[in-house]
Amino acid sequence: MLKDGKIYIGTSRKPDDTVNKGEYLDLKYANRHGLVTGATGTGKTVTLQILAEGFSNAGVPVFCADVKGDLSGIAAIGERKDFLEKRAATIGLDPYDLQEFPVIFWDLFGEKGHRVRTTISEMGPLLLSRLMDATDAQEGVVNIAFKIADEGGLPLLDLKDLRSMLTYMSEHSDELSRVYGNISKQSVAAIQRDLLVLEQQGAENFFGEPALKISDIMRTTNDGRGAISVLAADKLMMNPRLYATFLLWLLSELFEQLPEVGDPDKPRLVFFFDEAHLLFDSAPRILLDRVEQVVRLIRSKGVGVFFVTQNPLDVPDSVLSQLGNRVQHALRAYTPREQKAVKVAAETFRPNPDFDSFETITQLGVGEALVSTLESKGVPSIVERTLVRPPSSRLGPLTDPERQKVMAVSPVADQYDEDIDRESAHEILTERAEQAAKEEEEQRRAEEEEDREIDESRRWTLPGFGGDDDDDERERSGRRKSTTRRKSSRRRSSNRQTVTEAVIKSAARTAATTISRALVRGILGSLKKGF
CATH class of the missing domain: 1.10.287 (Helix Hairpins)
Structure with a gap:
């Protein structure tokens, strides 16, 4: 439900449980990013669903991950159920319209959506090293591999390309080390083992061609609605490092490819990062710096990023401070760490004199949240205890036949489902x-x-x-x-x-010339002494 360029989230309540006012997310400030948090079963997925619906109706494309499979129902028209009708009546949502939304399903494994992949070159050495949990020495070898590939005209597209490059480097480590720095055969062997593990975990499905085009997740329909790209992540979550690295790669690609647009009236794309804690767990400092940079600067590209996680402590302070729109579902506070999380969540809100945010967070019911969004001039609104609106689309997953039907009429049907293995x-x-x-x-x-x-x-x-x-x-x-x-x-x-001839071009020739001259001078010097 839209109102004057704003997405309706729900209706707030006063301390005496009487209806207060509607709570909205202003599209103009949606690229200032957001955070949806709460314990398992408190309604985070439904909040994500209604936000995606609102952005789609506003003509904003959405990309989100479906971790449990429940989000796929957004492609089907909603069903009138008693508890949904009751919620709509309580918050004054009249009429309570039901509708289906334009959805493109994606899947790294090609089972529940169109294949989505990228190349080794596009992933880059930093994210690839993160994916393999590489040491500093191993990361150095990966960087050298990319350098040699660039200079030698050797495209790195899939895992077998990288393995072949590493084998080549190991066989010619002495010559290459003189030009690019030390290439330890032990480090190369360790990387090869890591690549084997990644392959067994399904990463080989992610690397290759045709690579995903950013434009295909930024589509709008003929009636002006934004397409909702849903990534099937239930199987992908078995390899959480691959999941987090893929989403970070996608964010980085958006950041690098999209032009500057300043602060538009509405975002060009909204990106939901579910299970966001997986991105930050044990992440090296250089990677955290990269995430912070992307989040800080990507808003000027017209992209809004919403992190969805259980605990606000999962997100580093440097990133948390940039998330202006907040939806906080219930948290439990039984342990010292949980109490700290509740305190952090409560302190991030602009206080409401009618209630104590710390106590309220532990008392919220299912489908209820503390909401604070950016208002005029980007100032956070006073936090309100809010009953979240029911979704217009189906609450629950699609059946397999329904999913296949949606995929068959997809605008990217047959574009990504066949592998291309060109010379590399x-x-x-x-x-x-x-x-x-x-x-x-x-x-x-x-x-x-x-x-x-x-x-x-x-x-x-x-x-x-x-x-x-x-x-x-x-x-x-x-x-x-x-x-x-x-x-x-x-x-x-x-x-x-x-x-x-393969890779050591001008640097090797320069080194050879220098050595030859030194040898000639040495020989001539010895001849002179002999005479």
Whole structure:
């Protein structure tokens, strides 16, 4: 339900339980981000659902993760149930309209939605290292791998490309270390093991082509509503690090690709990050800095980010301070940590003289929340105890046939469901290795043939006849020296093709020139001393 560019959240109540006034989220300040918190079963998912409905009706595309499968019902028209009708009557929601919403289902595994993937190159070394929980030394090796790939024209698209690159680096670690810094074979081996673990956890489904286009999660329909992209995350949650890294990658892509728009009348996209604590758990400082930077600056791109989590303590203070719109469901306060969480949540609100926020948070019922949103000039409103409105779409999951029907008419149907495996680092390095092996085999055969010719020559040369023994010996000696020179020349040629030509370009040539000059000066210096 929209009113003057605002999304209706619910109706607040006075301490005597009488209806007070409607609580709204102003679209103009929706890109100032938000936070939805509360214990399990208090109504966070329904709040996310009604916010997504409101943004969609306002023409704002939405991206959200469906952790438990319940959010898929937003694609179906709601059902009139007694408790929903009662809530609508209590808060004065008349008429209580039901509707379905335009939804695009996504799934990293391609089971409950269209395949969503990105390439290793687009993920970047920082997030990839985070995904593998790499040490500093291993992260350095990953950075070198990306550098070598860029300089050598070796696209890193999927996991096999990265594995091939790491194998190449290990085989040529001595030469590459002289140019790019130390490349420890132990670190390479550890990264290879981590990649194997990721592959077994399903990460191979995430890396590859066709990569997700940001424009496909920013669609609007012909009637002006924003499309709601729902990521199936129930299976993905079995690998929470992959889940958090994927969503952070998506945020980073939005930040890097979208142009500056300042403060628009409504967001260009709203991004809901459910189970947000997974993003910050054990995250290194450099990653936290990245998250803080994205959250702080992405609002000028017209993107609003809403974190959904159980506990406000799950979000670092540097990020929490940037979340202007707050919906706080009930929290329990039995342990010291829970009491601290309630205190933190209560202190973040603009106080209401009618009630104590600390006590109220522990007394809220299901579907009830403390709400404070940004008002004129971006100032937080006084916190209000609010009954959240019932959703217009279905409360609960879709059936599998219903989901398949939605996917069949999706605007991205058939665009992402087939894998594309074009030539990349794996194929290029494999081809080079095969070519090097072929040349080495040809060299070996040529050497064997020359050895046979020498042996044959020796067999038919009879010493002592014609007085040419010394000449024959000099001829054989000269032939052996010539063969040795040819072998050495072929080895150098092979090395150039398999190592230098692949990735070590100008830096290697510069180093080789410097060493050659030093050797020449050393030789000339020794000759002078001899004379």
